[in-house]
Structure formats: structure tokens, C-alpha cells
Amino acid sequence: MLLKKRQREEGEIPASSLADIAFLLLIFFLVTTTIDVDTGIGLVLPPMPQKNQQPPPIKERNMLKILVRHDGSVLINDKPTNIPDIKQTVMDFVDNHGKDPNLSESPDKAVVSIKSDRQTPYDIFVHVMDGVKGAYNQLRDNLSRQEYGVPFEALPNDGKRQESIKKAYPEKISEAEPDKGNSNS
Amino acid sequence: MAEFKKKSRAKIEIPMASMPDIIFILLIFFMVTTVMRTTTLKVQVRFAHAKNIEKIEQKRLVSYIFIGPEKSGKNQGQTAVQIDDALIDNMDVIPRLMYDKLMAQPKLIVSLRVDKTSEMGVVYDVQQKLRKAGTLRINYSAKPRM
Numbered sequence: 505m506l507l508k509k510r511q512r513e514e515g516e517i518p519a520s521s522l523a524d525i526a527f528l529l530l531i532f533f534l535v536t537t538t539i540d541v542d543t544g545i546g547l548v549l550p551p552m553p554q555k556n557q558q559p560p561p562i563k564e565r566n567m568l569k570i571l572v573r574h575d576g577s578v579l580i581n582d583k584p585t586n587i588p589d590i591k592q593t594v595m596d597f598v599d600n601h602g603k604d605p606n607l608s609e610s611p612d613k614a615v616v617s618i619k620s621d622r623q624t625p626y627d628i629f630v631h632v633m634d635g636v637k638g639a640y641n642q643l644r645d646n647l648s649r650q651e652y653g654v655p656f657e658a659l660p661n662d663g664k665r666q667e668s669i670k671k672a673y674p675e676k677i678s679e680a681e682p683d684k685g686n687s688n689s
Numbered sequence: 690m691a692e693f694k695k696k697s698r699a700k701i702e703i704p705m706a707s708m709p710d711i712i713f714i715l716l717i718f719f720m721v722t723t724v725m726r727t728t729t730l731k732v733q734v735r736f737a738h739a740k741n742i743e744k745i746e747q748k749r750l751v752s753y754i755f756i757g758p759e760k761s762g763k764n765q766g767q768t769a770v771q772i773d774d775a776l777i778d779n780m781d782v783i784p785r786l787m788y789d790k791l792m793a794q795p796k797l798i799v800s801l802r803v804d805k806t807s808e809m810g811v812v813y814d815v816q817q818k819l820r821k822a823g824t825l826r827i828n829y830s831a832k833p834r835m
Contacts, residue, residue, distance in 0.1 A: 519709070526712040533719035542745040542800055544830040552820045572809075622810030626756075626803045627737035629812075630831050634739035641741050682813050 545633050547677065565606060566613045568597045572632050574623035587628075590635030591642070598673065599643055611643070611673050619680035636677060643673045732757035732771050737805040738834040745828060750798050752790050752824075756811055757804030768807050770815060780818055787822035802830040 553559070570590070571579040578585050580593055598614045600607035608614035616636055620629050641656070647669050648656040659666040734757045745751055755771040770777040772786055791797050799819060803812055819827065 523709040523712055526709055526716055530712055530716045530719065533716065533723055537719055537723045542748065542751055542828070542830070543742045543833060544745070544800060544828040545739060545741070546743050546745075546798075546826070546828050549816060549820050549825040549827055551823070551825060620809045620813075622808060622813070624809040625805065626807045626809060626812060627805035629809050630737040630739050630805075630829060633829060634741050634831070637739075637741040679813075679816070682809060 545630065545637055547633075547679075550678065562615055563609070563613075566608045566615060568594065568608075568614070568616045570616065570618045570632060570636070572618065572620040572624050572629055574621040574625075576625070576628045578632060587631050587635060590632060591638045594636050594639035595643060598639065612671075612676075615676045615678055617678045617680050620682055622682045624682075633677075637675075640673055640675050644669050647672055728753070728771075728774050730755060730771070731760055731776055732769050732804070733760055734802045734804050735806070736830060736832040737803070739831040740834050742831050742833060745798060745800070750794060750796050751800050751828075752787075752794075752797055753800050753802055754815060755802045756807050756815065757802075758806070768804075768811050770811065780814055783815065783818035784822040787819060787824045791822060791824050796826075797824055798826045798828055799824050800828045800830050 569579075569581050571582075573579065578587060578590065580590070585593060594616060596604075597607050597616075598611050600609075600614075601611075602609045618629075618632060618636065620632075645656040648654060648659060648665075651669070652659065652665055656666075656669060659669070732755050734755055753772075756768065758766045759769045759776070770780070770783075772783070777783060787797075787799070801812065801815070816827070819825070
């Protein structure tokens with residue numbers, strides 16, 4: 505008799521508070537979550553040179569020398585340039601196709617060399633880098649719109665079309681060794 | 690008028706039974722996307738801003754190097770390099786450290802999180818060590834400029 509009585513009893517877990525518990529957990533994760541996307545300017549460093557290896561010869565006209573000085577001024581091929589003008593200068597240089605004898609022969613031969621003093625603050629360097637990157641992005645975008653009618657960003661990743669545009673305007677950015685010590689140049 | 694009365698008389702009830710399920714789905718989403726901060730920063734990093742930046746989609750490929758003024762200690766304010774949890778006193782250990790990381794993750798991207806006031810000389814020294822280690826893919830960390 506006693507056993508039967510027990511069986512009839514229904515065990516129930518109160519489920520009404522379940523939502524509250526879940527809410528608390530949810531709020532905890534909401535607060536601790538940082539949807540922090542890593543953004544930055546990507547670059548591939550050149551591998552360490554072998555001993556006695558000379559750097560490959562580059563024609564003077566194919567090299568755009570950008571010097572970022574410690575006081576924040578920028579010299580492009582020894583000519584003072586404002587930071588917002590870097591983009592246009594680099595674009596003219598890369599997209600020359602041999603027209604101007606002082607600028608590059610073709611986009612795939614053009615090399616942009618950035619050199620900075622040891623005392624240059626990082627954010628000025630980033631602004632210069634930004635301008636150079638912006639020039640390449642703009643050129644690729646123009647070509648993409650011309651060839652495929654869509655902005656470069658809209659092309660599928662690692663697709664053939666993206667590759668062909670990257671090949672047309674390869675980013676050749678080199679970082680030169682900074683001058684040692686205090687530079688007063 | 691009658692129409693109005695009819696409407697007000699109707700009882701509207703939102704079914705609450707599925708509420709916990711919805712909350713749980715949200716909860717699971719946030720649990721999965723949450724990345725707990727693993728390193729304590731010992732150097733101060735204020736990001737530089739730039740326009741033409743790219744996102745790094747795969748976070749697990751990334752390894753960070755922090756460069757900035759030390760937050761505390763006797764060298765407070767002096768530029769220091771931090772990898773993982775430790776400040777690097779001697780730069781010569783960087784190639785080995787990074788080489789080990791490269792072996793564990795061949796597609797390693799090194800994100801250089803540099804304080805905007807730091808001088809390029811230190812960044813350049815770190816870069817030379819990275820070249821020695823063979824970790825050539827780097828990323829100058831910067832936040833988008835509005």
C-alpha cells in the first residue's frame with residue numbers, strides 16, 4: 505500500500521525559473537564578450553638574406569623612396585610631401601606604364617621603399633603605410649571596376665579574378681633599414 | 690464604436706513556453722563566440738588609426754607582440770616588448786620563441802600591437818628578429834579611422 509502511494513506522486517522540477525537562470529548566464533556572457541576584430545595593415549617581410557647575397561638590382565626609376573623622418577615630415581624621392589598626398593604620388597608612380605621617364609616602367613616592376621628614422625613615432629609610420637596601401641587598393645579597385653564591373657572588395661576571395669588583379673598590381677612594399685642613431689638629415 | 694470594444698475585449702497572450710529555448714540559443718551563441726582575454730597587458734597600447742586596413746578573419750592564426758611604454762615597475766614609461774604574458778628583456782630570445790610558435794602553427798600571422806607613440810627603432814629591431822625566426826607574415830595593428 506505504501507509503495508503504491510509513492511508511485512502515484514509525480515516528481516516535478518520547477519521549470520519556471522529556468523528562463524531566469526538562462527537569462528543570468530546570458531547577461532554574463534553578453535558583458536564579457538568582446539567582439540574584437542583584429543584589424544591592421546598586413547605585410548610580408550622579406551626572408552633573411554643569405555650571407556654575401558647582394559640585394560637584386562633595381563633601376564632607379566622603378567623605386568619610390570619614401571623617407572619618414574622623426575619630426576613627422578615625409579620625403580618622397582627627396583621631395584617633401586604632405587601625408588594626405590602620398591596616396592596620389594604612389595598611384596602616379598605605380599600606374600605610369602613607362603610614360604614618364606622618371607616614374608616606374610610597369611606596375612609589376614614598381615617598388616615602394618619605406619624608410620623611417622629610429623625616432624619616428626609609430627602612428628606617423630602607420631599613416632604613411634596607410635597612404636601606400638590606399639594607393640594600391642585604389643588602383644586594384646579601378647582595374648576591377650573596369651574589367652569586371654564590380655569593386656575589388658566584391659570579388660570572391662581567392663578566386664581567379666582576384667588573383668589576376670593582384671597580379672596586375674602586385675604590392676611591392678619594402679622596408680629599408682632605419683638610420684642608426686640620431687639623424688639630423 | 691462596437692468594433693473598438695470587440696478589440697479591447699480580446700485577450701492577447703504571447704506564448705511564454707518557448708522563451709527558455711530562445712534564451713538558451715542566444716546563450717549558446719555568446720558562449721561559443723566569447724574569447725576570454727588570456728594575456729594581461731603589461732605595456733600600454735594605444736592604437737594608431739588608419740583607413741586602408743584589413744581584417745584578420747582567423748583568430749587562431751594570430752600571435753601578438755605588444756610594444757609600448759611599461760605600465761608599472763621600475764622602468765615605468767620606458768618602451769618594452771611583451772610576448773604572451775612576459776616582458777622581453779633580451780631581444781635575442783624572440784627568434785626562438787617565434788620559431789616555436791611557427792612550428793605549432795605554420796600559417797602564423799604576427800600582429801604587432803604597437804603604441805602610437807613608440808618609436809620605429811624598436812619595431813624595426815623586433816622585425817629583424819621575426820625575419821630570423823622565419824615568421825614573415827606580420828600585421829601592423831591599427832583601428833579604423835572614422
